[in-house]
Amino acid sequence: MITDIGKLLVQPETPVREALQRLDTGGLGCLLLADAADRLIRVITDGDIRRAIMASDDLSQTLSGLVPVTPTTAPEGTSSASARQIMNSAKLIHLPVVDDHGRAVGLFHISRMEAPILLSAPHMGEEERELVVEAFDTNWIAPVGPHVDSFERELAELVGVGGAVALSSGTAAIHLALRLLDVGPGDTVFCSSLTFVASCNPILYQGAAPVFIDSEPLSWNMSPDALERALRDAERQGRPPKAVICVNIYGQSADYDAIGRICAAHGVPLIEDAAESLGATCRGKASGTFARFGIYSFNGNKIITTSGGGALVSDDLEALDRARWLATQGRDPAAHYQHSEMAYNYRLSNVLAGIGRGQLRLLPERVEQRRAIFERYRNGLHDVPGIGWMPEPNWSRSNRWLSVCTFDPDAIGLHPYTIMRRLQQHEIETRPVWKPMHMQPLFQDAPYYAHDEQQSVSDRLFLTGLCLPSGTGMSEADQDRVIAALRQVLDA
Numbered sequence: 132m133i134t135d136i137g138k139l140l141v142q143p144e145t146p147v148r149e150a151l152q153r154l155d156t157g158g159l160g161c162l163l164l165a166d167a168a169d170r171l172i173r174v175i176t177d178g179d180i181r182r183a184i185m186a187s188d189d190l191s192q193t194l195s196g197l198v199p200v201t202p203t204t205a206p207e208g209t210s211s212a213s214a215r216q217i218m219n220s221a222k223l224i225h226l227p228v229v230d231d232h233g234r235a236v237g238l239f240h241i242s243r244m245e246a247p248i249l250l251s252a253p254h255m256g257e258e259e260r261e262l263v264v265e266a267f268d269t270n271w272i273a274p275v276g277p278h279v280d281s282f283e284r285e286l287a288e289l290v291g292v293g294g295a296v297a298l299s300s301g302t303a304a305i306h307l308a309l310r311l312l313d314v315g316p317g318d319t320v321f322c323s324s325l326t327f328v329a330s331c332n333p334i335l336y337q338g339a340a341p342v343f344i345d346s347e348p349l350s351w352n353m354s355p356d357a358l359e360r361a362l363r364d365a366e367r368q369g370r371p372p373k374a375v376i377c378v379n380i381y382g383q384s385a386d387y388d389a390i391g392r393i394c395a396a397h398g399v400p401l402i403e404d405a406a407e408s409l410g411a412t413c414r415g416k417a418s419g420t421f422a423r424f425g426i427y428s429f430n431g432n433k434i435i436t437t438s439g440g441g442a443l444v445s446d447d448l449e450a451l452d453r454a455r456w457l458a459t460q461g462r463d464p465a466a467h468y469q470h471s472e473m474a475y476n477y478r479l480s481n482v483l484a485g486i487g488r489g490q491l492r493l494l495p496e497r498v499e500q501r502r503a504i505f506e507r508y509r510n511g512l513h514d515v516p517g518i519g520w521m522p523e524p525n526w527s528r529s530n531r532w533l534s535v536c537t538f539d540p541d542a543i544g545l546h547p548y549t550i551m552r553r554l555q556q557h558e559i560e561t562r563p564v565w566k567p568m569h570m571q572p573l574f575q576d577a578p579y580y581a582h583d584e585q586q587s588v589s590d591r592l593f594l595t596g597l598c599l600p601s602g603t604g605m606s607e608a609d610q611d612r613v614i615a616a617l618r619q620v621l622d623a
């Protein structure tokens with residue numbers, strides 16, 4: 132809000148000539164007409180003045196000839212988010228702010244309003260457009276084509292894995308991984324509880340039942356202790372899981388030394404949900420390459436994006452060929468359309484793969500940028516009592532997809548949800564940490580294994596954690612705005 136409005140205030144006795152000069156120096160294309168007590172009479176635009184001059188051709192006339200027009204105003208204390216709503220619905224470019232006595236105290240003007248800061252907006256580079264144009268120029272618009280093949284090869288090379296299949300979403304990739312592992316009705320699949328629902332919905336697609344595993348406090352990812360206990364119980368009950376889906380949350384890998392060893396010892400295949408952690412490493416090896424199958428997502432909010440898309444990666448090239456076949460309606464090798472298995476329409480289009488190729492080239496830079504954003508938050512807020520940050524164990528190098536902080540309830544009396552709502556008033560988008568799957572109505576009957584008897588780590592993170600805006604398109608000034616607003620919210 133502009134509070135320095137003295138130069139915009141004019142009175143009925145102000146001559147038109149002076150009003151013109153004020154319009155010129157104000158640079159906003161409007162003035163506020165007020166009475167002697169500063170009470171707002173109307174807004175005057177340069178068009179209003181032009182019409183007054185054309186009617187009388189007299190620059191020494193005053194503004195008293197302008198008819199009062201009750202202006203749309205906002206009360207003192209209106210947030211810029213609410214002001215934007217009022218302006219959008221009334222199609223206004225300016226909105227005066229008045230106090231209880233009707234006195235003008237400020238002005239929202241569209242040209243001076245700060246843009247909303249989003250949690251993780253897509254960030255395109257220079258080459259994506261050219262690659263998409265190439266798809267147009269060669270008419271490879273179908274879900275097959277040279278970009279798809281190149282994207283798969285370039286992705287596999289980048290992370291150091293045998294091969295990749297480009298798909299329409301990360302969810303589709305998880306679904307195909309379960310299908311390849313023959314998961315079906317009556318089976319159970321273990322899955323990290325602290326995740327987005329897309330990690331475990333495919334378990335339901337296959338008619339199987341999820342069992343949720345808590346996080347450990349060091350990486351916030353699957354607790355090896357809880358996994359071990361769950362596996363022992365399942366074996367005792369004679370129902371070992373068909374697969375384990377281990378999620379790398381907010382860009383950080385789980386501890387695959389421990390998780391991998393436990394799964395191997397129990398003979399259970401592992402799926403690595405690396406939707407959020409492309410570009411991260413665990414002990415120097417790329418996130419997404421630790422399991423029988425790894426999956427990535429290129430959804431609009433992820434570290435790189437194809438607007439929507441995903442990939443399945445593996446060293447098992449035969450399995451990947453079958454995944455490609457399942458992803459394209461499963462046609463038998465016959466010239467006519469013959470099918471003997473149920474399949475899906477899950478392929479990524481050649482146009483989107485073009486975007487993906489451009490984005491892939493930017494990945495190393497995007498990881499450094501996201502990490503710098505995290506460090507900037509941590510430095511800028513280091514003196515706030517009770518604030519904590521998502522840890523990074525020495526074996527992990529996170530891509531810091533989202534910068535996540537925690538608020539110690541003993542030091543900070545506000546729930547993350549309240550902080551989120553207050554930051555929204557500043558047009559800053561934040562989100563609480565994922566609501567764990569074992570707390571979801573959808574999965575209320577699913578068994579859950581906490582890290583230990585004393586604590587459920589994911590419950591605590593959900594109740595104390597907040598994800599801050601982390602998009603690489605954000606400027607340092609934007610980030611300073613987030614830091615200042617967060618300080619203000621916590622001080623209040």
Ligand SMILES: *Cc1c(COP(=O)(O)O)cnc(C)c1O
Pocket residue numbers: 299300301302303326327329330378404406407427428429430439440441
């Ligand atoms: C985004 C995401 C997915 C799903 O990816 P889509 O491409 O949106 O289907 C799966 N798991 C996790 C942890 C995610 O964050």
